Each structure stands twice: as C-alpha cells, then as structure tokens.
C-alpha cells in the first residue's frame with residue numbers, strides 16, 4: 001500500500017496525537033479486510049503533533065463514532081484518486097449504537113433488539129447519557 | 138405535554154397549573170366525576186406496587202373512567218418474554234392512557250416511543266417516580282400555602298432515595314428555598330444531585346448528621362427510610378437508624394407550623410405516636426397524590442371541564 005496514493009478510501013486526519021490507536025480499536029479497523037495505515041506523531045502546524053489513519057478501500061465508517069472519540073478530527077473521502085469530500089467532524093448530539101449502556105438496571109439490558117442511544121448532555125465535559133436510564137456513557 | 142416520564146419534563150408553570158386543577162377538583166369533585174366517561178386507563182405494573190396502582194385506579198374511577206391492567210409481570214405477557222415495546226403497542230390499542238411501572242430504568246421511554254396514547258411513568262426502578270413528586274408538591278402548596286421561601290429538611294437515606302432527589306430538583310426551581318440535608322455519612326446526597334441542583338444554583342444548604350440540631354428551623358421535614366441492606370454491618374445500621382427516627386420527643390423542638398412528609402411505606406422511621414400530631418402530613422400526602430393524578434390524567438387526555 002502506497003499510503004500517499006489511495007484510490008478509493010478515507011483519510012482520518014488531525015487526530016489528537018496519541019488517540020490514533022484508540023480510534024483504530026474503537027472503529028474496529030483491525031477487522032477490516034483491507035489495508036489500513038496508522039501514522040503516529042506526524043507534524044502538525046496547529047498542534048505540533050497529530051495522528052493520521054488511512055483506509056485503502058470502500059467501507060462504511062461511522063462518522064459519529066469518530067466524532068465521539070475525537071471531535072477535532074477531519075475525514076477526507078477519496079474516490080478514483082480524487083478528494084470528493086472533506087468533512088470537519090463535530091461532536092454528535094445523538095449517538096446510536098456507538099457506545100453501549102453498561103447500567104445493569106437499564107431497560108437496554110433486557111429489552112430485545114433495542115438500539116443504544118446516548119444524548120450529548122454536557123458539551124464542555126464531553127458527557128453523553130443514555131436516553132433511557134441517564135447513565136453516563 | 139404528551140407523556141410524563143420525569144418531573145423535569147414539566148415546567149414550573151405546568152406544575153403550577155396542574156396544582157390549580159387539583160385544587161379545583163378537591164374543591165368540587167362532583168364537577169369532575171363524569172369527565173373521563175368512556176375513557177380507559179391501563180395500569181401496567183410489571184412489578185407490584187399496590188399503593189401506586191390503587192391511587193391511579195381510584196383517580197380514574199373518580200373521573201368516571203374505566204381501568205384495566207395487570208399488577209405484576211407474572212400475570213402479563215412479559216413473563217413469556219414479550220418486549221416492553223410489544224406490550225405497550227398492543228395495550229395502547231385497548232386504552233386511552235397508560236400508567237406503567239417497571240423494575241428497569243428507562244422502560245417508560247420505550248413505552249412513550251411505541252404508544253399511541255399518553256404514557257405516565259408510575260416508577261421505573263430507582264430512577265424516576267414523577268407522580269410521587271407531584272403529590273409532594275401539592276402537599277407543600279396546600280399545607281403551607283407557598284412554594285418558595287421554605288426551609289426544607291430531607292432526612293434519612295439521601296443517597297438512594299429517588300423521591301428526595303426529585304423533590305430537591307423540583308423545589309430548587311422555586312425562589313428562596315433552603316435545604317437541610319440530614320443523613321448518616323454513608324447515605325449523603327450524591328454529588329451529582331448536590332452540584333447540579335443546589336451548588337450550581339447558589340442555593341443555601343446545610344449538611345448535618347443530626348436531626349435534633351436543625352429540626353427547630355424547618356418548614357418541611359421530609360423523612361425517608363434508612364434501609365438495613367444499605368449497611369455492611371448490623372451494628373452501624375442500628376446505631377444510625379435510631380438517630381434518624383422521628384419521635385414525639387424530637388417533635389417538641391419543631392415549629393408549630395412545620396409539616397412532616399414521607400413517601401410511604403413507613404417502617405419505623407416515624408414513631409406511630411407522631412401520627413396524631415397535626416403536623417403529620419404523610420397520610421394526607423396520599424390523598425393529594427390521588428388528586429394530582431386526576432389532574433394529570435385530565436391534562437394528558439386534554440379533557441376540559
């Protein structure tokens with residue numbers, strides 16, 4: 001894989017230095033059947049250091065999940081060697097099936113086929129709460 | 138307002154209007170006794186709570202409506218593994234309004250997502266119980282004539298007592314109230330409630346382990362039960378329990394116009410000798426609770442009388 005010339009795929013850039021591996025595991029990129037490159041501690045004009053992840057292949061990546069782990073990141077979508085979209089990530093207001101409620105007293109622990117939904121309740125503290133039981137995510 | 142899940146779903150104005158309506162019902166119950174004729178309340182109690190269920194049923198019957206439902210999960214289809222979503226979907230075809238109680242936190246949110254009729258949370262585990270809080274608020278307004286400028290003592294288990302948390306949340310929205318948090322060290326009010334509803338709002342408060350020290354200052358004494366299972370050893374439990382029992386003796390230091398409240402059931406935290414004291418309001422609280430449930434049913438069904 002030539003990490004500079006992705007034909008079809010994604011570049012997740014401006015990841016806070018040190019968070020690249022967290023994001024890699026959170027997105028379960030290790031389970032993808034395609035080349036994934038991790039660049040750690042790359043030079044950043046803004047922050048000094050940053051991490052970058054490049055995914056060489058077409059796959060559904062969960063933008064909300066990236067926003068949850070690192071709202072400062074950006075995602076660039078590449079098709080046929082061209083940048084088709086550059087997206088600034090924001091902290092999502094609602095997370096659906098990105099994180100899971102661990103409260104054993106929560107209805108999500110027994111109700112069948114329920115989606116785990118969290119709402120951003122405090123932006124300054126990056127705090128999400130389960131919409132059912134109010135437990136912190 | 139289409140559902141009531143959490144007391145904070147209601148604005149102060151909405152609560153005040155509900156209390157006005159409850160007052161009006163109390164003043165002239167006959168005026169309302171056919172206001173819900175041909176309407177059906179379903180009481181879906183996935184865990185038993187006889188008092189709460191009877192209060193809802195009595196409220197609906199007093200409005201001329203009908204009731205149906207079940208009083209424990211074993212007699213419902215959930216015992217066969219039916220989801221809350223399916224049960225609610227089915228029952229909302231048989232009723233005009235649903236009061237549901239469930240042992241799991243957040244179950245009424247699922248109810249509200251699936252029901253075609255209004256949902257009232259009649260308690261979801263240790264989470265919310267908004268109609269209890271409505272009963273508490275009406276008791277305060279009716280007995281004391283005001284909701285602000287009150288010195289409110291909450292006593293006993295402040296850590297797990299959800300009724301106490303909701304009461305503090307609701308009363309912190311009115312002006313010039315002060316809180317006295319009276320509990321053993323082990324059962325102090327959790328930080329998240331204290332920070333969000335007392336400290337962040339600059340509301341004066343006192344934390345103390347002694348009921349005797351502050352009972353003379355209070356307008357309201359809200360008692361809760363100190364439960365044995367909250368303690369690691371029997372010795373601690375017995376020592377602490379007795380400090381938080383309200384006795385005739387302690388009532389001598391209380392003001393003449395203080396009111397004593399309790400969400401019930403009471404075990405031994407208020408001596409039965411206190412019951413005949415005119416300041417004891419905990420049985421009246423259940424009556425106020427019925428009128429508030431009547432007001433809430435009318436409001437959610439959008440019935441105008």
Ligand SMILES: [Zn+2]
Nearest residue numbers: 101106130133
């Ligand atoms: Zn939950």
